[in-house]
Amino acid sequence: MTLLISHLFLQHYWWIIISLLAGLLAFLMFVQGGQSLICTLPRNELQKTIIINAMGRKWEFTFTTLVTFGGAFFASFPLFYATSFGGAYWVWITILFSFIIQAIAYEYRSKPANVLGKKTFDTFLFINGSLGPFLIGVAVATFFTGSLFSLNYLNQVTWATPWHGLEALTDGRNVALGITVFFLARTNGLLYIINSVEDSEITGKSVKKLVMNSISFLVFFLFFIISIIVSPGFAVDSLTGSVSLENFKYLHNFLQMPLVLILFLAGVVLVLYGLGTTLFKGSRKGIWFTGPGTVLTVFALFLIAGFNATAFYPSLYDLKSSLTIRNASSSLFTLKTMMYVSFIIPFVAGYIWYAWSAINKRKITEDELKGEGHVY
Amino acid sequence: MIENVDLSLVDWSRAQFALTAMYHWIFVPLTLGLSFIIAITETIYVRTDRPEWKRLTRFWMTLFGINFAIGVATGIILEFEFGTNWSNYSWFVGDIFGAPLAIEGILAFFLESTFVAVMFFGWNKVSKKFHLASTWLVAIGANLSALWILVANAWMQNPVGMTFNPETARNEMTDFWAVLFNPVAVEKFLHTITSGFLLASVFVLGISCWFLLKNREVWLAKRSILVAGIFGLLSVLSVVFTGDSSARTLAELQPVKFAAFEGNYDGKHNAGLTVVGVLKDTGEKLGNKKINDFLFRIEIPGFLSVMTKGDRDAYVPGLKDLIYGTPDDPEIMPVTVKMERGKLAKDILDDYKRARMMNDREQVQNIMQFMRSERFIEENFRYFGYAFLNSPEDVIPDVRIAFYTFHLMVLLGFMFILIFVLALFFLFNDSLMKNRWFLRIAVVTIPLAYIASESGWVLAEMGRQPWIIQDLMPVTVAATKISPGSVITTFILFAALFTVLLVAEVSIMIRQIKSGPIH
Numbered sequence: 061m062t063l064l065i066s067h068l069f070l071q072h073y074w075w076i077i078i079s080l081l082a083g084l085l086a087f088l089m090f091v092q093g094g095q096s097l098i099c100t101l102p103r104n105e106l107q108k109t110i111i112i113n114a115m116g117r118k119w120e121f122t123f124t125t126l127v128t129f130g131g132a133f134f135a136s137f138p139l140f141y142a143t144s145f146g147g148a149y150w151v152w153i154t155i156l157f158s159f160i161i162q163a164i165a166y167e168y169r170s171k172p173a174n175v176l177g178k179k180t181f182d183t184f185l186f187i188n189g190s191l192g193p194f195l196i197g198v199a200v201a202t203f204f205t206g207s208l209f210s211l212n213y214l215n216q217v218t219w220a221t222p223w224h225g226l227e228a229l230t231d232g233r234n235v236a237l238g239i240t241v242f243f244l245a246r247t248n249g250l251l252y253i254i255n256s257v258e259d260s261e262i263t264g265k266s267v268k269k270l271v272m273n274s275i276s277f278l279v280f281f282l283f284f285i286i287s288i289i290v291s292p293g294f295a296v297d298s299l300t301g302s303v304s305l306e307n308f309k310y311l312h313n314f315l316q317m318p319l320v321l322i323l324f325l326a327g328v329v330l331v332l333y334g335l336g337t338t339l340f341k342g343s344r345k346g347i348w349f350t351g352p353g354t355v356l357t358v359f360a361l362f363l364i365a366g367f368n369a370t371a372f373y374p375s376l377y378d379l380k381s382s383l384t385i386r387n388a389s390s391s392l393f394t395l396k397t398m399m400y401v402s403f404i405i406p407f408v409a410g411y412i413w414y415a416w417s418a419i420n421k422r423k424i425t426e427d428e429l430k431g432e433g434h435v436y
Numbered sequence: 437m438i439e440n441v442d443l444s445l446v447d448w449s450r451a452q453f454a455l456t457a458m459y460h461w462i463f464v465p466l467t468l469g470l471s472f473i474i475a476i477t478e479t480i481y482v483r484t485d486r487p488e489w490k491r492l493t494r495f496w497m498t499l500f501g502i503n504f505a506i507g508v509a510t511g512i513i514l515e516f517e518f519g520t521n522w523s524n525y526s527w528f529v530g531d532i533f534g535a536p537l538a539i540e541g542i543l544a545f546f547l548e549s550t551f552v553a554v555m556f557f558g559w560n561k562v563s564k565k566f567h568l569a570s571t572w573l574v575a576i577g578a579n580l581s582a583l584w585i586l587v588a589n590a591w592m593q594n595p596v597g598m599t600f601n602p603e604t605a606r607n608e609m610t611d612f613w614a615v616l617f618n619p620v621a622v623e624k625f626l627h628t629i630t631s632g633f634l635l636a637s638v639f640v641l642g643i644s645c646w647f648l649l650k651n652r653e654v655w656l657a658k659r660s661i662l663v664a665g666i667f668g669l670l671s672v673l674s675v676v677f678t679g680d681s682s683a684r685t686l687a688e689l690q691p692v693k694f695a696a697f698e699g700n701y702d703g704k705h706n707a708g709l710t711v712v713g714v715l716k717d718t719g720e721k722l723g724n725k726k727i728n729d730f731l732f733r734i735e736i737p738g739f740l741s742v743m744t745k746g747d748r749d750a751y752v753p754g755l756k757d758l759i760y761g762t763p764d765d766p767e768i769m770p771v772t773v774k775m776e777r778g779k780l781a782k783d784i785l786d787d788y789k790r791a792r793m794m795n796d797r798e799q800v801q802n803i804m805q806f807m808r809s810e811r812f813i814e815e816n817f818r819y820f821g822y823a824f825l826n827s828p829e830d831v832i833p834d835v836r837i838a839f840y841t842f843h844l845m846v847l848l849g850f851m852f853i854l855i856f857v858l859a860l861f862f863l864f865n866d867s868l869m870k871n872r873w874f875l876r877i878a879v880v881t882i883p884l885a886y887i888a889s890e891s892g893w894v895l896a897e898m899g900r901q902p903w904i905i906q907d908l909m910p911v912t913v914a915a916t917k918i919s920p921g922s923v924i925t926t927f928i929l930f931a932a933l934f935t936v937l938l939v940a941e942v943s944i945m946i947r948q949i950k951s952g953p954i955h
Contacts, residue, residue, distance in 0.1 A: 117557055120508070120549035127512055128541030134519065135538035138530020138606075145516060146523025146916035153926055156516055157933070163509035164937055167501055173947035175940040213789045214605045215527050218917055390531045391601070391608040401539050408546050415550045415570070418562050434501065434556040 070395035071385045072367065074136035077402055079362030081129045082200070083355035086241065088122040089196070090347070091115045093249025095162070095189025096242070098182060101253075101269060106426060107262055109170070109435070112185065114256050114424050115249070116166040116436040121412070123163060135398055139388035140373050143217045147209045148199065148225025155195045162188035166436045189249075190242065197241030199225075201234035203365040204288045204310065206376035220377040233291070236284040243277035248354060251338060251347035258423035267338065274335045289314075294374035296384050303371050303382040313364040320363045327356030448923040449521040449915040452930065454897070456513045458890060459934040463507035463941075465889050468582060468629055469636020469671070470500045471575035475568075476663055482568045492656045494559075495953035496640065499945060501556060506941050510934065521923065525904055525914035532598050532609045533588050540584035548577030582632070583625050590621035592905050593896075594689050600817050602788045602807050607908070619685055624896075627678035630671045631889055634852060637668025638885035641859055643949055645878035648868055653952055661863050669856040675849055680743070687744040690906060692758050693899040696835045697842035698740065700754045701727060703762055707752035708735035709743060712843065715836055722756065723829025728836060755835075759828050771828035774907075777815060778822030784812070821908045830910075833901040841891040841898070848888035855881055 094115040102108035134141040145152050161184035168174045169181035208220035208227060221227045228234045250266045250273060257263065293309020296302070306312070314321040330353025338346030366372035371382035389395065422428055429435050474496050481489035515537060518526050526533075554562060554570035562570070591597075597614030598607045609615060641664045644657035687694045699715055700707070701722075713733040720727040741750040751764050761770035784803060791799035806812055825831065855878060862868040868875065902910040 117553055120552060123508065123512065124541065124545045124549040127515060127545055128538070130515055130519075131534070131537040131541040134515075134526065134530055135534030138534050139527055141519045141530060141534065142523040142526035145519025146521075146526070146918070149520055149916070149918055149922060152516060152520055156513055156520075157929070159512055160509040160933065160937075163512075164505045164940070167505035168940055168944060171502070171944045171948070172951075173943045175943050176936070213793070214524075216524050216917065222919065224918060224922065390534065391604075393612075394531045394535055394609045397609070397612045398535055398538060401535075401542060404542060408542060412546060412550050415554050418566070419553055419557055422561060431560050434498075 067389075067392040067395070068386070070392065070399060071389045073399060074132075074389065074395055075366045075372075075385045076363070077405075078129070078132055078136065079359045079366070080355075081125060081132055082362050083357075083359035085122070085125045085129055085196075086244065086358040087248065087351050087354040088118070088125050089193050089241070089245040090248035090252045090351075091119050091122045092162075092189040092192050093242075093245030093247065094253060095185040095249075096193075096246055097189075097249060097253075097269070099186060101250075101262070101265060103261065103265075107259065108182075110257055110259060110262065110424055110426065110429065111253060112166070112169070112182075113429060113436050114253055117419060119162065119166055123159065126159065136390055136395060137383070137385065137388040138390055139211075139215055140383050142215070143209060143211065143383060143388075144199075144207075144373060147217045147219040148202070148207060148228070149219075150223065151195055151199050151225035151228065155192060155199070158188040158191045158195070162192070170436060189245070193241045193245040194238040197238035198228050198234045200241075201231075201237035201284070202228050203362075203372055203374075204293070205231050205233050205291070206294065206374040206382075208377040209375050209381060210378035211375075211381040233284060233287045236280050236287065240277060240280040240284055243273050243280060244354065246273045247277050247335070248347065248350055251334065251350055254338060255344050255347045256420060256424055258425045258428075263344070267342075270335070270339060274339075294371035294379075294382055296369045296371055296382075296386075298369050301384070301387065303374065303379045303384075305379075309370065310364050313368045313370060316368055317363070320360050320367070323356050323363075324360035327353045327358075327360060329353070331357065442920060443912070445918070445920040445923060446912050446915045448920050448927055450911060452521060452923055452927045453514075453517055455927065455931055455934070456510060456517060457893065457897070459938065460507065460510035460514055461890060461893055462886060462938065463503050463510065464582070465632035465635040466503045466639055467500065467507050467578050468632030469634070469667075470496060470503070470639070471571075471578045472633060473636055473640055473663055473667060474500060475572045475575045476667065477659075478568050478571050482564050488655060489659070491953050492659060495656065496660070497555065498948055499643075502941060502944050502948065504552065506937055509937070513930070521916050521918075522904070522914050523916040525909065528606050528909055528914070529591075529595075529905060531606055532591060532595075532615060535609065535612070536584040536588040536591075536615070540581050544577050544581035544584060546577075548574055548581060551577065579629050582629055586625045586628055587616055587618070587621045589896075590618050590624045591615055592903075593624075593900060594618055594620040595905055595908055599813070600807070600820070602785055602804060605785070605789075620682075620689065623678055623682040623685055627675060627682055628892075630674040630678060631892060633671035634668055634675055634849075635885040635889050637664040637671060637856070638852060638881055640664035641668060641855070642879045642882040645859075645868075645875040646949070647952070649872065649875045649879070651869075654869075656953060658863060658868070661859055661868070665856050665860040665863060668852070669860065672849060672852045672856060676853070679846070679849065684744060687752075690900060691753060692755065692831055693833065693838065694744075695753065695755045695758060696833050696838040697895060697899055699728060699730065699835060699839040700740075700752065701729075701756055703751055703753040703757040703764060705741065705749050705751050705764075706738045707740035707750075708737045709739035710735045710843070712847070713839070715839060722759065722832065723827045725829050725832045725835075728839075755832055759831065771822065771825075771831055774819040774822040775825055775828065778819040778824075781812070781816035781820045782823040784816070819907060821903060821905065821910050824910050824913050825902070830902055833899050838895055838899040841895040845888050845891040845895065848884055848891075852881070852885070852888075 094111060098108055098111060102111055165181040165184040169178050210218050247270065250270045254263050254266045289311045292305040292307050294303055295306035295309050330349045334346040334349030334353060337343040366385050371384050373383035375381040474493055477489055477493045481493055551570040551573040554567065555574050558567050558570060596618050597609060597611035599610050601608045640660050644660040647653045647657040698710060699713065711734045714731040715728040716731040718727045718729045738748040740752050741748050744752055753762060753765055753768055757765065757768055759771050761768050784807060788803040791803060858874055859878065862871050862874060900906060904911045904914040
C-alpha cells in the first residue's frame with residue numbers, strides 16, 4: 061500500500077510539473093504572438109526590425125520550454141507520448157514543422173546571401189507565430205474533448221481515422237481553444253512589446269491592437285471554458301480504473317478542488333488586471349500581470365484535466381483505452397529519480413530570471429540595436 | 437507483437453529518422469567544439485584585455501550563431517520523432533529512455549539557451565566576467581545536452597539497469613547509475629564530443645588558412661590556428677584513444693557489428709586488422725545476405741586479436757561463427773537457439789496477457805513469478821527481440837556500409853593528426869605563408885571532417901541493424917502504425933526543407949567568412 065501511495069503521489073507530482081511547464085509555455089508563446097503581428101504592427105522596416113529583435117532575444121526560451129515539455133512528458137507519462145505523438149501524427153508534425161522554420165528565421169533573415177530572402181524568413185516567423193499557438197491549443201483541447209484511438213493489450217496505438225489528429229479540427233471546442241491560444245499569444249506579445257520597446261509609435265499602435273486582440277481572446281476563452289464545463293467529462297473509477305462519461309465533470313473538478321479553482325480565478329484576474337492597467341491606466345507593466353496570470357490559468361486547466369480521477373487523454377473511440385495519470389505514467393523508480401532531478405528547477409528558474417533581467421535592463425530602441433553586434 | 441508488419445512503413449520511418457539525424461549531425465559537432473574554442477579565445481581576451489582577441493572571438497561567434505540555430509531546429513524534430521514514428525518503441529522503453537531526454541531539457545537546454553542570449557546580446561549590457569562566464573556556460577550546456585542524448589543512445593546499444601514488467605509490457609528502470617555509467621555511454625560520450633571538438637578545430641583551421649591564402653586578417657588567422665591546432669590535436673588524440681576502447685567494448689557487447697565493420701565472415705586465431713580494403717561480392721549468400729570478400733586488403737597481422745582480447749593467438753569470431761556457432765568458441769550461442777529462447781519468452785508473455793484477460797488470477801501469479809525469475813530473464817527475456825526475426829541471418833547488418841564507414845572514419849582520423857601537427861609545426865616555424873600547399877590542403881580538409889563525423893554515426897546506427905534495442909527489439913516492431921504514405925509525405929517535406937535550409941546556411945556562412953570580422 062505504501063508503494064501504491066508513493067507512486068500515486070509521484071504521478072500527481074509529475075502532472076503538476078507538466079502542468080507548470082504547460083503554463084510557462086503558454087506564457088512564453090508571447091514570442092509567437094509577436095511574430096504573428098509583424099505584418100500589421102510595424103509601419104516601416106525599422107519598426108519591424110525592432111519588433112523582431114524584441115521577440116528574437118527570447119525565442120529560445122519558448123523553444124526550450126517546448127522541448128522540455130515534450131521530454132518531461134516522455135519521461136513521466138510515456139504512454140501519452142507514444143499514443144498522442146504516434147497517433148495524432150499530422151497535428152504534431154505540423155507543429156514541429158512550424159517550429160523548425162522559426163528557429164532559423166531569426167538568425168538568417170537579415171544575413172546577406174541568405175538565399176530565400178528576408179521576406180521568406182519573415183513569412184516563416186508569421187507562419188510559426190500563427191499556426192504554432194493555434195495547433196498547440198487544438199491539441200491541448202483534446203485533453204478535454206477526447207480523441208479517436210485505441211490501445212491493444214501491449215499498449216500499442218491504433219488511430220481510428222486516417223486523418224491522424226486533424227479530425228480534431230471538426231470539433232468547435234478544439235478550434236475555440238486553438239483560437240484562444242492564438243489571441244492570448246498575440247495579447248501577451250503586444251504587452252511584451254509595450255514593456256520592452258522604447259518607441260512611442262510602436263507602443264501606441266500596440267495599445268490600439270491590444271483592444272481587439274484581448275477582446276477576441278476573452279470571447280473564445282469564455283466560450284471554451286463554458287463549453288467544457290457544461291460538456292460531459294471523462295471520469296475514472298478509482299478502484300477498477302474504468303472510464304465513463306460524467307456530466308459536468310470539469311465543473312465538479314473545480315468545485316471538488318477549491319484550491320485549483322482559486323488558482324484559476326486568480327490567474328484570470330491577473331490577466332484581466334494586466335489588460336486593464338495597460339488599456340485604462342497607460343501602464344507599460346501589464347505583461348508582469350498577464351504573464352503570471354496566463355501561467356496560473358493554464359496550470360489550473362491542466363490540473364482539472366488530470367486530477368480528481370479524470371482521464372487526461374480520453375479516447376472517444378474506445379473509452380477503456382483512455383489515458384490517466386495512473387495508467388500512462390512511468391514506474392515508481394523512474395518518477396522518483398526524475399523527482400530528484402526536478403529539485404534543480406528553482407535554480408534553473410533563478411538563473412533564467414537573472415540572465416533575463418540583465419538583457420532586458422535596457423529598452424530596445426534603434427540606437428540600442430545599432431550598438432549590438434548581433435541583430436536579427 | 438505487431439500483426440502484418442509493413443516493411444515499407446518501417447523503411448520509410450527509418451529513412452525519415454536517418455535523414456533528420458544526419459542533417460542534425462551536420463550542425464551539432466561544430467556547435468560542440470566551436471563553443472569551447474570561443475570560450476578559450478574570449479578567456480584570452482579577458483585576461484589580456486587586447487581588443488584583437490575580442491574581435492577574433494566575435495568573428496567565430498557569428499559563425500557559431502548561424503550554425504547553432506539550424507542545429508536547434510533539426511534537434512527538436514529528433515526528440516519528437518521518437519513519438520511520432522516510433523511509438524511502440526517509445527512505450528516499450530519510455531520508462532528508461534525518456535528520463536535522459538527530460539534531464540537534457542532541464543539541465544542542459546535551459547543552460548544553453550539562457551546564456552546564449554547573454555553571449556550574443558550581452559556585450560554592452562553585462563560585465564566582461566559575466567559575459568565570459570556565459571560563454572563558458574553555453575559550451576558546458578551544449579556538451580551536457582550531448583551527454584544525455586548519448587546516454588539514451590548507448591542504452592539502445594547496450595540495455596542495462598532495467599527489468600521487464602509483464603504487467604505494463606515494457607522495460608522499467610531499476611538502476612539510474614547503471615544507465616548513466618553504462619560503459620557504452622561513457623565511451624560514446626567522450627568519443628562523440630571530442631570528435632565534435634576535432635571537427636570544429638578543422639573548421640577553424642581551414643578557414644584561417646583560407647585567410648592566409650588571401651593574405652587577409654593574418655594576425656587573426658595565426659592566433660586562430662594556434663588555438664585550433666592545440667585544441668584539435670588534443671581532441672584527435674582523445675578521439676583515437678576513445679575510439680580504440682569503444683571498438684574493444686563493441687567486440688564484447690555487439691560482436692556482430694564488430695565483425696561487420698571488419699568485413700570478417702570467418703573467425704580466426706591471430707586475426708589481422710584491416711587498414712585499407714576493397715570488398716567484392718563473392719556471389720555466395722548467407723541466408724538472403726550477400727557474402728563479401730576482399731578484392732584488395734592491407735592488414736596488420738594479429739592486431740585484431742591483440743586489440744580485442746590482448747592476446748595475439750586469441751580467436752576472433754566472424755559473422756558465420758556468430759550466426760551458426762563454432763567449435764572454436766563454444767560460448768557463442770547460435771542465433772537459432774536465441775530465436776527459440778526469444779519465442780518462448782514471447783509465448784509466455786502472451787500466456788500472461790491471456791490469463792489477465794480471462795481474469796485467471798492463479799495463472800497470472802504463476803506466470804508473473806516465473807517471468808521475474810533470474811532464469812527466465814537470463815535464458816529467455818534477454819533474447820526477446822529474436823522472437824521477431826524470420827531467419828538467423830536477419831541479424832547481419834549491411835556489411836559494406838559498416839566496413840567502409842568504419843575504415844573511412846579511421847583513416848581520416850589519422851590524417852587529421854598529421855594536419856594538426858603540420859599546422860603547429862609551420863606556425864611555430866613561422867613558415868605557414870610559405871607552405872601554400874598546406875594552406876590549400878587545410879581548406880579542403882573541412883568537408884572531410886564532416887564526412888568522418890557522419891560516417892561514425894552511420895556505422896553506429898546502420899551497424900546495429902536490425903536492432904532498435906540490442907537483442908530486445910528489432911526496428912520492424914518499433915514503428916508507429918501509420919500509413920506509409922503519411923511518412924513518405926513527411927519525409928519529402930523534411931528532405932526539401934532541410935536541404936533548402938542547409939543551402940541557405942552554407943551560403944550565409946561563406947558570405948560571412950568572405951566579409952571577415954567586423955572592423
